[in-house]
Amino acid sequence: MNPDLLWVLGLLAGAVTLFVIGRPRMDVVALLVLVALPLTGVLDLQQTLAGFSDANVILIAALFVIGDGLVRTGIAYRLGDWLVAKAGSSETRLLILLMLAVAGLGSVMSSTGVVAIFIPVVLGVAARLRIAPARLMMPLAFAGLISGMLTLVATPPNLVVHAELRRAGLDGFGFFAFTPIGLAILGLGIGYMLLARRWLVRKGAGDAAEPPRLTLADLAERYRLNERERRLQVRADSPLANQVLNELQLRRDHGINVIAVERRQRLRTLLLMASGNTQLEPGDVLLVDIASPAIGLLGSYQALGLEPMPLAHSYFSLHAHELGLAEVALPPESQLPGKTIQELGFRSRHKLNVVGLRRQGQALEGVLVDEKLKASDTLLVAGAWRDIHRLQGLSRDFLVLSLPAEVAEVAPAARKAPYALLSLAVMVGLMVSGLVPNVQAALIACLLLGAFRCIDLDSAYRAIHWPTLILIVGxxxxxxxxxxxxxxELAVQGLVGGLGDAGPRLILASLFALTAVIGLFISNTATAVLMAPVAIATAQALGASPLPFAMTVALAASAAFMTPISSPVNTLVLGPGQYRFGDFVRIGVPFTLLVMLVSVLLVPLIFPL
Incomplete structure (x- = not known):
């Protein structure tokens, strides 16, 4: 072992030790490495800083921007809505659907990109279901890594091993050669995470965080609104059709307060906030707040030509990106106490509906339009988020006490969602076809997002998580x-020399273990480049088929579960999941051993020795 190697191993051990301790921050440790490595004399300064121009680093930065574009246009949250709708209140079903969706999408595009896109989705879903993000972030990362085991094009190491087989005069792997083994490992991963999720949340993690903000569901429960929500469709023969809301007096005469209108237009459904001038059309679905759930309104519905529609979830949750709630108090200098809600004219003046009134901590029921306000009352108002924000500026008469957590999910560029999907489709198409390198495909998508005004430059720069990039570069x-x-090379020689007489399955297990360990310190693509020739030569020396040996190396290169720096996918979820270095070690090492066992058992069955 030469002195240069000792210096490099010593520096590597020091960096890993600091990672384990957790002080200083990981990106600071990476900067220390960039300063110290040229001092060993092994690399010069230019070689040490070459990571700043590495294509994968640029790709990751571009994918952060693309992920933010999907958030700003509301696509990420709609995907979260779909997960919530399908999972209901079941965390188990949510975890299964999440891992299946990430693995499926990652099998045809960059797993790093998929995980970057899903991080804001998972954070939003976790907030809505009140689940600790740590219980979902590591399953998200593991699913992204497993996606590399599903198809030939899922990850660069697969293509590297395939190319090495072709260079050796062999046929190589087909597109779906990895799929049977990858599906088995995906099933194992889902089962493992269902058991391991209870150990993902550390005691005290997030204790210093601010108390959770009220959600739409909290506000609806506080004012008993969820008992009064209804969806009513306007029949073609309804006397309300083609009438203006101000002229109908539905709230005063029938106890029906129209909050918003779902109107089918071409291939999509528009949500219109109800105002006094809103004209109802046949087929419209009215989102209403009835005066009291105890009032029998079936006769009124029939007389008004309204058909009750199913409502599986609160319509505020279903339309959280457009339709909001806010709690409003009356400040001491307000001139409103003594006036009725009808006299306030909320709908005409502020484009908002008063849907709840609390007095001395109790929610009042019944028709509220004639209720005189008292100084200690709080109101619950509903309407478009932009109108709620506008109300915050009227501090003389109103004090917006708090906005629910869902306000963070409001998509400022929601109308640009089709263009964001087009940009994403262009990127995926270019990546799958291989017409341009992945980094070029991602940059093209970024430019398209900017051209379509899905994201602006300031937002793009803020979207990039610079500590993650510094860590990877370091x-x-x-x-x-x-x-x-x-x-x-020294490690490879030890493998070949020490296991030459061992059985083929033991050699496969050793190849897997060595590949996985090397992958802790260098990229999985570089690991595959180094280990693929060794695997093929070992098979030829044993007189066996090289395919199972090459497949084992490819699978092991994707099995980067053991540390947060073994793959950019793990590094991405480190912060959002509030994990420490040791969390990946205690969860990832046992799972890597299970993956190795499954691989050693299945690979020779599918690719005979």
Whole structure:
């Protein structure tokens, strides 16, 4: 072992030790590595800083921007809505659907990109269902890594091993050669995470965080609104058809307060906020607040030509990106106490509906339009988020006490969602077809998002998580340093020399283990480049088929579950999940051993030795 290799291994051990301790921050450790590595004399400064121009680093930065574009246009939250709708209140069903969706999408595009896109989705879903993000973030990362085991094009190591087989004069792998084994590992991963999720949340994690903000569901429950929500469709023969709301007096005469209108237009459904001038059309679905759930309104519905429609979830939750709630108090200098809600003219003046009134901590029921306000009352108003924000500026008469957590999910560029989907489709198409490198495909998508005004430059720069990029850049030079000092070659020689007489399955297990361990310190693509020739040569020396040996190396290169720096996918979820270095070790190492066991058992069955 030469002195240069000792220096590199010592520096690597020091960096890993600091990662484990957790002080200083990981990105600071990466910067220390960038300063210290040229001092060893193994790499010069230019080689050490080459990671800043690495295509994968640029790709990750671009994917952060694309993910933010999907958030700003509301697509990410709609995907979260779909997950919530399908999962209901079941965290188990949510975890299964999440891992299946991530693995499926990651099988045809960059797993790093998929995870970057899903992070805001998972955070939003976790907030809505009041689940600790840590219980979902690591399953998200593991599903992204497993996606690399599903198809030939899912990850670069698969293509590297395939190319090495072709260079050796062999047929290589088909597009779906990985799929049977990958599906088995995906099923194992889902089962494992269903058991391990209870250990993902550390005691004290997030204790210093601010108390959770009220949600739409909390406000609806506080004012007993969820008992009064109804969806009513205007029949073609309804006397309300083609009438203006101000002229109908539905609230005063029938106890029906129209909040918003769902109107089918071409291929989509528009949500219209109800105002006094809103004209109802046949087929409209009215989102209404009835005066009291105890009032029998079936006769009124029939007389008005309204058909009750199913309502599986609160319509405020279903339309949370457009339709909001806010609690409003009356400040001491307000001139409103003594006036009725009807006299306030909320709908005409502020484009908002008063849907609840609390007095001395109790929600009042019945028709509220003639109720005189008292100084201690609080009102619940409903309407478009932009109108609620406008109400915050009227501090003389109104004090908006708090906005629900869903206000963070309001999509400022919601109308640009089709263009964001087009940009994403262009990127995926280019990545799958291979017409341009992945980084170019991602940059093209970023430019399209900007051209379509789905995202602006300021938002794009804010979307990039710079500590993650610095961490990746700081660890990349170790790959070249270990190669130049002979560290990787030394490990490979030990494998071939020590296991030449062992059985084929034991050699497969050793290949898997060595590949996974090397992948802790260098990129999985570089690991595949180094280990694929060794796997093929070992098979030929044993007189066996190279396919199972090459497949084992490819699977092991994707099994980067053991540390947060073994893959950019893990690094992405480190912050949002509030994990420490040791969390990945205690969850990832046992799972890697299980994946190794499954691989050693299944690979020879599908690719005979």
């Amino acid at each position: 660890m990349l030079p170790f790959a070249q340093a270990l190669q130049q000092t002979g560290g990787v």
